[in-house]
Amino acid sequence: MKLEIRELKKSYGKKQALKGINAVLTEGVYGFLGPNGAGKSTFMNILTGNLKASDGQIFYDGENVAAMGSRFREILGYMPQQQSLYPNFTAEGFLSYMAALRGMKKGRAGERIPEVLRQVGLWDVAGDKIGSFSGGMKQRLLIAQAVLDEPKILVLDEPTAGLDPKQRIAIRNLISETAVGKIVLIATHVVTDVESVANRILLIREGELLTDSTREELTARLAGKVWELKVPEERLSDITASGDCLVGNISREGDLLFVRVIAEQAPEGYTCAPMRPGLEDVYLSYFNE
Structure with missing residues (x-):
């Protein structure tokens, strides 16, 4: 399993948000670190198909993801930065809705929804409305929808944004538990979010990838x-x-x-x-x- 990014660029008029990103990702957890405005979210949105690159290509196991289309989206799980959730949905109802959008068969969705709700510690509130959830519970629900169809690639954009220290620890532990057998990319500007869970660290500044190294190599x-x-x-x-x-x-x-x-x-x-x-x-x- 290999995800290869080749010379990925994105421009908004004269502003270059990404300036030729190159990286090769295999199974493991990657911390995508940089200050606000560095280009992390732009990269994530291109990877997940929410934004079109100005130039460059992305390959999964040697195949261009643009040509793969829906086949690539089927192996991709995405947790956006914003908590765009429907407050009148229940947790179970929201995941059923997401399963339908993903084209999951009803039988499989019926099996997976209780599994992921237990995995993220929300099974006891499966019938409660999302509007009553705390920020940490909403973040866990967003992770649940991202892993619902057992994706091979998991993309998490600022997964602990707005959470208190206890909630941050819970989310980091949850990411470690759900990351087995996947390529996981965590975009954040919070160092502690990736220090204990990431196998490799990618540092980005003003649209340029500065380094792709292990934590040990960087600290050395x-x-x-x-x-x-x-x-x-x-x-x-x-x-x-x-x-x-x-x-x-x-x-x-x-x-x-x-x-x-x-x-x-x-x-x-x-x-x-x-x-x-x-x-x-x-x-x-x-x-x-």
Whole structure:
């Protein structure tokens, strides 16, 4: 199973949203990371057929997906970013509706709907109206419709948008459980959404794919460059204004601040400890955010 993207481009007038994306995806979970406006949603919409590319091609096992048409859509599951759900539908009714749109046979839909509702932890509210659901429940229902017909390719656009930390963890765990045997692509600007579940990380900025690497490869590039400084509060501005390092997390303990920075060498004049690089450090180094 292989999904190949070749020189994918998208322009809106003079603005280039995608500038020639190339990637090869096989079975596994891929984190598609980048700041807002980087081109993630544009790429997702082209992949799912909601938007037409200006140039470039996408192949599934060597066959152009444009020529595959409905055969490609049959193996594709998509969770959009927006929670566009019908509030007066029940969870079970919504999935029945989605099954009909996908052309699933009634017998198969009747088997799969209870299965996926149990899988996402919504079987006990299957008969409740969606309008009464919390944000986390709606996100789980969107994942349920995406995996309803057991797709080989699963595309998730900002799957934890607007959720609290507990709900984010639940959604990430659910993605791990449903990802077996699939190509899963998660587009997000939230590093923690993919740090624990993704096999590979794709970083995109202003429509350009910067890198396609494992988390270990990315963090290894920052080995010996991540530090934690003990800083009196009045000296914090000296660090942020110096331009010698990138400032990440800042936490407080009593009268001292603990400042995580990325720098080629340990900053002088501070109590300083080397730290193990993480994916947030990688994100900061690429996007300075």
